[in-house]
Amino acid sequence: MTVPPAEIPGLVSLVGVDRALARLLKSRLRPVLAVETLDDQNSLFLHMEGGGLPVDAVVLGMALEEPVRVAQRIHVHDKHIPILILSRPADCDQLKRTLMFSPFLGNEVTPWPTDEPDGLPAILRQAAERRRLRIRYQNALSSAQIRLEKLPLLQPEASHYLDQLLDHAPIGVVTVDPAGAILTLNRQAQDTLRVAERGALGRLLGDLFPIAERQRLCALLTRCASHGPRPGPEVFEFHSANGTPRFVETGCTPLTYRTGQRGIMLIMQDVTDRIRAERERCRAEKELRLHATVLRGFHEISSDRSLTLEEKLNRLLKLGCEQFGLPIGILSQVNGDIFRVLDSVGGEGLFPVGGTRELRQTYCGGTVLSNEPVALEHAGASEWRDHPSYTRGGLEAYIGVRVQVENELYGTLCFASPSPRPKPFSSADREILKLMSQWVGSELRRERADAHMRKLSGALEQAADAVIITDRGRFIEYVNPAFETLTGYRKEEVIGQKTYFLRSGLHDDKFYDELWQVIGTGGVYRGVLINRKKDGSLYHEMKTISPLKDDQGRVTHFISTGHDITELVRAEEQDRLHRAELAHVARLSTLGEMTSGLAHELNQPLCAITTYAQTALRVLTGPDGSAERARYGLEQVVRQAELAGEIFRRLRHFARKGDMNRRRVCLKEVIQEVAGFIHADAQQSGVRVELAVARNLPRVLADPIQIEQVLLNLARNAMDAMAGVEEPRRQLLIKARRQGIRGVRMEIHDRGRGCPQEVADRLFEPFFTTKPDGLGIGLGISQSIIEAHNGRLWLEGNSDQGATFCFTLPGDEDQAHAIRSCD
Ligand code: ADP
16 A cells, blocks of 8 residues: 655754754755754744644754743644754753753653764654644544534533444444544454554554555555445455464445545454354365265266276276376285285386285385374475385375275275375365275175175085075075976076975974974074975975074075985885884794793693692582682683783784784774773872873874784883882873874873883893893884884883883875864
């Protein structure tokens, strides 16, 4: 801002000053100050009273006899005119003291030693300038006072009140003259301009503005002073004491004083917060736009299905180079202290793909230790200047970040340049790099998962077992080629179906309910299923069905694997039949051996019969024949004969295979009959008998007498086994339940001491017994009977807490579609 030169120069009056000094002052002070030389004080007073040009300073020379008095008179006219009294150097101090204690003089009267004429022009210029400014200030004050006088609040407090108001107002108010010199300023304006009122008045406002802003302020004042439209407010940047920028919005209005003088009023308001908020918003907007651009770039790369992962990563490196303005981009894998380049762009072959380095020789050595990106703009001018990446690699700028895959360090993603980066990396750059690294991490994880899945699905495709994967709703999602081969169904036919089409009808609903109960509760089912192929034939499948769970442990799918064991089942059946045949033959062959034993056994009752019969005869024919004694003898005969008959019967059954009187039998009735038979024995031996017969027990095709024999035999054995245990424990439980659709399974539990292994191994051997009066043929015969019915008899549970014998009877094949239960 330039101040136009004053139209009228100021005036300095020299009174009684010698000519040489007057000449010097004239030549030095022009054109700023005009110099008037007067011979005596009277001429000066005439000038002042006559209303001549206002005098801006007076020099009283050595020619005057009483300069102090003259000064006093001048100050009567105007106490602000600066006066210099020339004095001999030796008298200066004395004169100073006189002036100090002169009641009519202010501090604008100064003694000046005559031996310092060269300093006089400058002092005069300053003094005159001070006076002119003071006059301006007085003008401003009087104009303000005049305006206040116009206010309705014409009270003495009004001006004070307004001053207070202005001083406490949060806005700065400054008035300047048309030249830009400050006339008034309130407290807030002083704070803003960082100047005290005393130092500010009369100064050019522009001088208090930062240098960079002065031109704009000058233009604003010029526009305001011109007759054109009023300029709008402008924001100027100041610096507060601590160096932080502050923003002041400055608006201005032209003023006209009562004297007709013009000026400008400036209103200055601190808008730092608003500007900061605006700048923050702009920065955030810019960042957001940047993020959006990068995200769009990511999206384009990741959604391009034509790109391989390698191509995608390479495109990402290029995107990063562009983004950060750095020519080199590297994706590395870090393994211990080895840094291996997975892919790179730029770098002119310095970072070949597959190339390795020692991790700590690279900037990435630090990066892997930090969760945040590491960035340096100018390594040579920072603490990084001794790092090998700079000293040997010559990399000036670098920004890098860790890459994690599944929460584990994988490597680094970094960008670098051999030249320093002119701009520091912003927080947005760091955020974008983090975003890139997360994207790389997730792409690598997906690739890993895909590779894993490819391996798994390859294995499933190659597997020899038939595999079915269903969703939670049990709809098939996948079957492998082995499934197609086994069942004859093609995958297109079964995907989206439930597995019901495989059911053979040989398992009841309960069977499937139990199966789903196991896997539905997260368990694994293992078992044999009889299923039906597409061509209608049946097959036995050894199946394992497991639930598949997600990360949260929720079941999402079921996977079933299985293989055909039909041949095995057949072979086992054959084997079983064969073994039964062998056992039968073995039993027959023992018949020969038995004969002698039987002869002996039968001999006993026969001898007894003979003896009893002879005795009875003798009694009947004798002289003292007693009917009582004869009856006893005959009864013994009958008993022994029955025993012999029993032995024969057992023998017959033992040897018999086939020859049965089969009919459809309700086993519930058979069980109840056996319970009746053993009732008395059980009571006598203190055994509690319990029956647990399932409802809907199917009728089986069997010889009821033989089944009765088996049950009786097993029940008697059970009661014998409990003879040695304490009475409360003696409990016999006979259970019957359905086996498959048409079969029945029987169980005879006792709570005896069980049988030791050496006994268990030989249970079914003919004549094996541990009982003193046992025959050792009961179990053998029972097994023979059950097998003759195509069933199976075996010892299932056996411990020192008791034994359980089980046998099964298969269903009636002819009645497959009309199963009738006994209920
Ligand atoms: P026996 O009539 O001689 O007992 P079995 O053939 O019926 O002949 O039984 C053979 C052997 O099997 C018995 O002597 C006994 O040792 C054992 N045994 C049979 N049933 C049981 C059982 N419920 N608990 C313990 N051992 C048993």
